[in-house]
Amino acid sequence: MNTIVIGAGQAGLSTGYHLRKLGQSFVILDGNARVGDQWRAQWDTLRLFTPAKYDGLPGLPFPGERWNYPGKDEVADYLESYAAHFDLPIRSSTRVDTLERVDGRWAVDVGSERILADNVVVATGTFGRTPSLPDFAVDLDPAIRQLHSSEYRRPGQLKRGPVLVVGASHSGCDIAYEVAETHKTVLCGRDPGQLPIRPGQRGQGLFWPVFLFVGRHLVTRRSPIARAAMEELRFHGGPMIRVKRADLLARGVERVHDRVTGVQDGLPVLGDGRVLEVANVIWATGFRQVFDWIKAPVTGEDGWPRELRGVAADVPGLYFCGLSFQYAFASMTLPGVGRDAAYVANRIAARSRADRSLAAA
Template sequence: MNTIDQKTKKQTRHLDAVVVGAGQAGLAAAYHLKRQGANVLVVDGNARTGDNWRSHWDSLRLYSPAVHDDLPGLPFPADPHSFPTRDEVADYLETYAATFDLPVRHSSPVRRLSRENDAFVVECPDVRYTADNVIVATGTFGRSPKIPAFGADLDPQIVQLHSSEYRNPDQLRPGRVLVVGASHSGADIAIEVVRSHETVLCGRDTGALPVRPGTRRFRLVFPLVWQMWGLVQTIRTPIGRRMKAQVRAHGAPLLRVTSADLTAAGVERVTERMIGAQGGNPVVGTQQLPGIANVIWCTGSRRDDSWIDLPVIGDDGWPREERGVVPTMPGLYFTGVAFQYSFRSMLIGGAGADAEYVVNHLLSRRSERDALPAPAA
């Protein structure tokens, strides 16, 4: 039912559920909700489904093979052993939404999420939604780049790009490149950039997969790794809880490029961290690095939940959720969060199961509410 809010003069529409974000997690949640007959809408700030993936660097490929990159109900249309490209993933998400006729409203960023009386209020630029439930599916880590404050002390002639801004080496000046942050994105970018620029990669060693992706051995071992990621490295086990803290704070292990690959390609690997700038030059550990013409910050992103006007974000910047359920705010959920349940949670292949758990909780809550006796007259 559509009404006009007298205070804001915006059109208001009430729904069973609003999903914020049309990435893999949001689409998987909408799929499960629609199958159960819920009146659901997905709102997304991008102009097109998949645009979040299209904004990554040009050569990005998934770190898991296509056989493990499905969303519920639709296999990934690629060789099962291939590693889909950025654009293949974006197109798959667009096809997924169209295949299941998922209700996605594009170019509709959410400005504020609040609560009035018994309903959540989702404020978009030109419309106001009220909902019994809201599922926040805005991404694994968020889109607010983490760049150290001392980046401002670098020589202004140095080109500085965050990994979210990097597309390809054509953006760089001639001269040495310093890639800051040695998780999988830093390693992938460093091994690409070194083909045209002398490259230094600095940051702690995050570890790596024990087998090389794409090899015969990888095909034999990866199904076991996948099971370990989903059954052992979870919030239910001590090893999983330790890994959750590590992944959220420092990033994931190298998933495609190994230390040996970096060395063979000519990348200078420094395991100390960049700690500041001196005379306009980067300082890594105790060493000043002169002659750096470009810095690529692969230092991750922080969640930006400032638009959520509800007391559900912890002091660590992460939502206070338990497997996506917010105990203190019934009807509010998060999905697509790093280590929501397991290591798989930040991969496309883990989005469907996490979303299904959240939706099942939402539906059971609705069933319990509907079963309550009507208030006495």
């Protein structure tokens, strides 16, 4: 096997598309039963922030009305149809346990099976991760309903009584806005800023082409300012997009910019000492990148892979696709992942050609 791609989300599928165009042999391994299941598991009202016009992966436009903002199930179905349309070789329900270097090749362990390959693309992206929770979360009163944002589906999951949403990036704001319709809600966390336009409003036809051009071509890792933005996005989340400050205010969300720093008598405590009497806590606190299953020195001090444009710095034959800010602000989005996938696939093809030339010499 020349290449194993781990993950059949948008990053893995895009990589597979480009590998096939380049005549490379590969297989995509994915732990889910169906392509798109990771999207199906998101909260019910989740919608993309970009219109369908810009959401297609390489070679296949996103179906439907161009200025529709697809829901999570539409995205899942599109990814499944994408895999079928290009007949990509996918092994579903195949969870990778470990990845290690053995005699100059990569060994991928799947249960008792070991698969060898010259190259591996880790395409679990920014979504192949473990929920990030503070250590003191376990000290909250067991009567408080705790959910991470990845577990939240709808307000009906919550107990009666006030809700604390911790983390005010776009997902935290969206969830706080939704639950505030039926629960008294406090949203806690730093203000990440907000985009100047609301998805779907007048003027979007002018805004999105400019915004996506900037996000793809100007805000890249070549720029010192963008490298600072990369750290901000990777560790603190993105700005408010659909739900704005005024929306939260209008719905009665109490906005607190202080941090939750601990627990007192089973209740969450803010940095200023205020104790919040709540019945529910939703942790919109992001995810920890976990790469300890890769038995090779791939991460830096910040816990992220040492890579440039998805090419591992120190380990031959190892690549990444779908990372937040892999090359540009748009890298982890549907409109941006295709370019990164093409770059990775081209590097794999170039490595394969070099290996064949060396063998023939």
